[in-house]
Amino acid sequence: MNLHNLHSVYFLGIGGIGMSAIARWFNHIGIPVYGYDKTPSPLTETLEREGMQISYADDSRQIPKEFSSSTENKLVIWTPAVPQSSQLFRYFESQAYPLMKRSAALGLITKSMETVAVAGTHGKTTTSSMIAHLLKNAGRNTAAFLGGLTQNYQSNLILHDEGSQEAPLVVVEADEFDRSFLQLHPNVSIVTSIDPDHLDIYGDPNQFLDGFLAFIGLTSPDGHLFIHHGAYEKIKERDFGKVAVSTYGLDAGRVRAENIKAGTVAFSFDYLSEDDRIEGLKLHVPGFHNIENAVAAIAVARYFGLSKEAIKEGIATYKGVKRRFECIHSSDKITYIDDYAHHPEEIRSFLTSVKAMYPSKKLTAVFQPHLFTRTRDFAAGFSESLSLADEVILLDIYPARELPIEGVTASMLLPEINCPKKQVLSKEALLPYLKQQRPEVLVTIGAGDIDRLVEPIAKWIADDKA
Incomplete structure (x- = not known):
């Protein structure tokens, strides 16, 4: 397949970080890009400003006519983060559109x-x-x-x-x-x-x-x-x-x-x-x-x-990558760092470095577990690595592509976390709690939608003139 000769490309899961890079490549070389994602995000909004058409409904009637009129010289690129039970996936499959995984497309491009x-x-x-x-x-x-x-x-x-x-x-x-x-x-x-x-x-x-x-x-x-x-x-x-x-x-x-x-x-x-x-x-x-x-x-x-x-x-x-040890705010009163860590060893490395930087300050870690299976498989490791913090706040597990597993919750990590203060909070309760407690060094950790909390936390700190 000559990717340069395509009429247009549709991305199932266009808001994923890897998918969006490939979508940008096609858009750059002048091939029209359409796509679907479950919810809007700052990244999908950026892609739309760059000229890509994105729908947030898993509905084949939302596919633009320019793409649905025929299958000739069309390509659908999908990520396993979108299940094959998706209505859009079933539609493209039933209409015999060429379907290619993101990884295969990247392999062809490079x-x-x-x-x-x-x-x-x-x-x-x-x-x-x-x-x-x-x-x-x-x-x-x-x-x-x-x-x-x-x-x-x-x-x-x-x-x-x-x-x-x-x-x-x-x-x-x-x-x-x-x-x-x-x-x-x-x-x-x-x-x-x-x-x-x-x-x-x-x-x-x-x-x-x-x-x-x-x-x-x-x-x-x-x-x-x-x-x-x-x-x-x-x-x-x-x-x-x-x-x-x-x-x-x-x-x-x-x-x-x-x-x-x-x-x-x-x-x-x-x-x-x-x-x-x-x-x-x-x-x-x-x-x-x-x-x-x-x-x-x-x-x-x-x-x-x-x-x-x-x-x-x-x-x-080198200035780093967003959400990789990203210092959102630093002052004498409070330091706030956000990180994408979602595996016990990543959390261990991250918290060890933060403690080395601020050895005399109290470290409060807010962690959102990512996936029920990962939480189940590495529960002991998560509890051990999170114990490096002085206070741990757990949010509910972000399910991503998975259905719940009976007995697997964020709370299951609490008993083995060895630190002075630990609890599970809802996302809605987090900011009021932080305003009341006023942490010295605050870190948010996780690969789910915890990133949606970064801006509200940063705004509170700025408004508080911390």
Whole structure:
């Protein structure tokens, strides 16, 4: 299929962060884009302003006539987040429209470009956006399909210069959900972590590891694999094929960080490999885990020949990704940070860094669990990692694509959370409670619709002149 020759494209689940990047690509090359999503959001509103037509009703009568008039040169791209029981999905299937998963579309778009693919249970959005920024900032002809909105480019899509004489590099976030990353064609692969997740898809941790090994196996034999040393330890006895391998980490691996200093404005560190050293790097996106992400990004940048000076500038000017350790407000009275963490290890890394930044202040964590299956499968891990906070407020589980599971609730995490104060609150009750308690360091954590609370909380803090 030649994607450039399509008449139009319809996106089922267009408001998803990965889907919207592909929708933007089609819109950029001049192909009309239509779509459906369950509810409006700031992202879908932005897509509509960019010229895309979006419906919020799961109703085939809402499909624009320009798309429903025939199936010729039309394509429907869908995400598994929209169930196949959806009326729209059943309609497109019954009318014999070509249906393609988001991952397959991304694989086709990037197939002809040299590809850097970033996979991992945690850190892939930050790492991929760092790599893209380092390359773009250094003048390399770079495109990127990202799983978050970069603060540097205010988008999840970075476009390469089609008129450039330099062949483009494309950076893609390789999503393990539904084995989507097996549709890609990486020349360079990065694996940030292999902590089990999505066991509703994979079944058990061994099959999860097999999925990552299959992804690694797609790497071009003359390419390179950069893998976190902890992930490498889990699979080092397995067959990697002929691809060259470099491990990385904070204090272990072929490439690593040294002289790390945590600050409230920036973290500083040195980059070190067997034959290379870059001193005095300053990263204005805090977090020890973000230093690890930066080490991987720098290793890839050096692989592509970027100078030490270009890397220092790129790291210093990197602004991060929305909802990844995003500092919403900071003052003497209150600091408010929002983060997308939704796995126990992500929460552990995030809270550890926040505590290092504000060691003498009370830390209040508001967490919205994401998915009934993930809450059930990792309940002990969630309780343990949340215990790093001084106070924990749990919101109800965000179901996403799932139906409720009997006995699986946010409350089931409370007994094993070991902190002085803990409770479950409704979203409606949260803001009045915060106004009454006036936390010193407040963090909101989760991958569901907890992001809808960020603006009201920020407005309260601003209006309160905290």
